[in-house]
Amino acid sequence: xxxxxxxxLGLAVILIGIQFFQPLRNLSDEMPxxxxxxxxxxPQNVKAILVQSCYDCHSNNxxxxxxxxxxxxxxxxxxHIKKGKEELNFSEFGEYSARRQRNKFRAMAGQVKDExxxxxxxxxxxxxxVLSQEDKQVLMEWFSMMEDGIK
Amino acid sequence: xxxxxxxITVSCNQASNKNExxxxxxxxxxxxHPASHSKKNDTVAVPAVSETxxxxxxxxxxxxxxxxxxxVTDYLSLKNALVSDDDKAAASAGKKLLATLNKVDMxxxxxxxxxxxxxxxxxxxxHAEHIGENVGNIHHQREHLASLGEDLxxxxxxxxxxxxxxxxxxxMFNDGKGAVWFSANKEIKNPYYGAxxxxxxxxxxxxxxx
Numbered sequence: 001x002x003x004x005x006x007x008x009l010g011l012a013v014i015l016i017g018i019q020f021f022q023p024l025r026n027l028s029d030e031m032p033x034x035x036x037x038x039x040x041x042x043p044q045n046v047k048a049i050l051v052q053s054c055y056d057c058h059s060n061n062x063x064x065x066x067x068x069x070x071x072x073x074x075x076x077x078x079x080h081i082k083k084g085k086e087e088l089n090f091s092e093f094g095e096y097s098a099r100r101q102r103n104k105f106r107a108m109a110g111q112v113k114d115e116x117x118x119x120x121x122x123x124x125x126x127x128x129x130v131l132s133q134e135d136k137q138v139l140m141e142w143f144s145m146m147e148d149g150i151k
Numbered sequence: 152x153x154x155x156x157x158x159i160t161v162s163c164n165q166a167s168n169k170n171e172x173x174x175x176x177x178x179x180x181x182x183x184h185p186a187s188h189s190k191k192n193d194t195v196a197v198p199a200v201s202e203t204x205x206x207x208x209x210x211x212x213x214x215x216x217x218x219x220x221x222x223v224t225d226y227l228s229l230k231n232a233l234v235s236d237d238d239k240a241a242a243s244a245g246k247k248l249l250a251t252l253n254k255v256d257m258x259x260x261x262x263x264x265x266x267x268x269x270x271x272x273x274x275x276x277x278h279a280e281h282i283g284e285n286v287g288n289i290h291h292q293r294e295h296l297a298s299l300g301e302d303l304x305x306x307x308x309x310x311x312x313x314x315x316x317x318x319x320x321x322x323m324f325n326d327g328k329g330a331v332w333f334s335a336n337k338e339i340k341n342p343y344y345g346a347x348x349x350x351x352x353x354x355x356x357x358x359x360x361x
Contacts, residue, residue, distance in 0.1 A: 148328075
């Protein structure tokens with residue numbers, strides 16, 4: 001067997017091997033009392049956008065596509081979700097102080113406006129998470145209203 | 152096999168940490184920046200540093216009497232970096248502010264102010280950390296400065312300041328909602344737009360040191 005063949009075979013074995021090492025999945029059946037939808041009235045149109053474009057990385061419940069099991073992509077994804085939830089977790093929004101909630105709403109409006117979120121590496125694959133101009137407007141208006149409403 | 156697998160894991164982690172790492176690299180280079188900036192922009196801020204010496208001596212002194220002076224000093228050098236449009240200096244000032252906030256000994260804070268202080272400090276730490284991580288995105292650093300300004304305002308309300316400060320207001324920032332900042336000088340130097348609109352804004356309030 002030539003060296004090239006050995007390398008290809010080796011890589012194939014590794015690729016198959018790592019499929020058996022799966023990270024913990026970010027899934028939760030229930031909606032906790034601290035979830036933003038149980039803390040504040042979230043309008044239907046806003047909720048639809050949040051579910052579609054935000055909750056995968058910013059809540060305790062990710063909607064995984066079938067290919068999310070394929071390694072090493074699954075590790076990469078798990079890392080993103082972990083970081084995303086540290087920054088902002090809609091499932092725990094009610095635990096934040098008023099100050100933090102207000103700042104989060106302001107930051108969300110800014111991130112959407114500047115097209116920093118959703119991440120381009122995420123929307124590259126999740127095409128349905130891309131925000132339309134209208135979506136952005138709906139979100140920014142709601143975030144801004146919420147920011148002003150929290151004393 | 153195990154070795155190659157480890158290699159793959161490492162390279163995978165590297166990919167996701169790329170941004171952080173590159174920003175860290177660049178900040179290290181410019182660590183001496185904030186000091187020089189604070190001299191340039193806010194000469195009045197410098198004496199405050201000598202009032203609160205660094206290290207353990209300061210911690211002992213503060214054990215009797217908590218003071219927000221070290222926090223104010225770090226805030227001012229951060230603010231000055233943003234006045235000068237210097238994202239790298241702002242990042243290292245942000246990291247310094249985070250370190251200062253982490254060093255605060257809760258035992259020195261009166262019990263009735265604990266909860267309020269924790270609430271403000273937790274928030275301020277998050278902003279300081281983000282500013283530290285965002286070399287190359289000065290706009291984002293400025294968004295966090297706006298939130299920090301509110302935290303500092305509340306800290307001053309709660310504990311007072313040993314140094315006279317000017318509370319300034321920028322009417323344009325945050326989509327016209329406005330943003331507050333603090334300066335040791337009366338002269339307006341707007342940190343939210345830097346050179347673009349340096350003298351925009353007004354002094355809202357003078358807070359006398361005690």
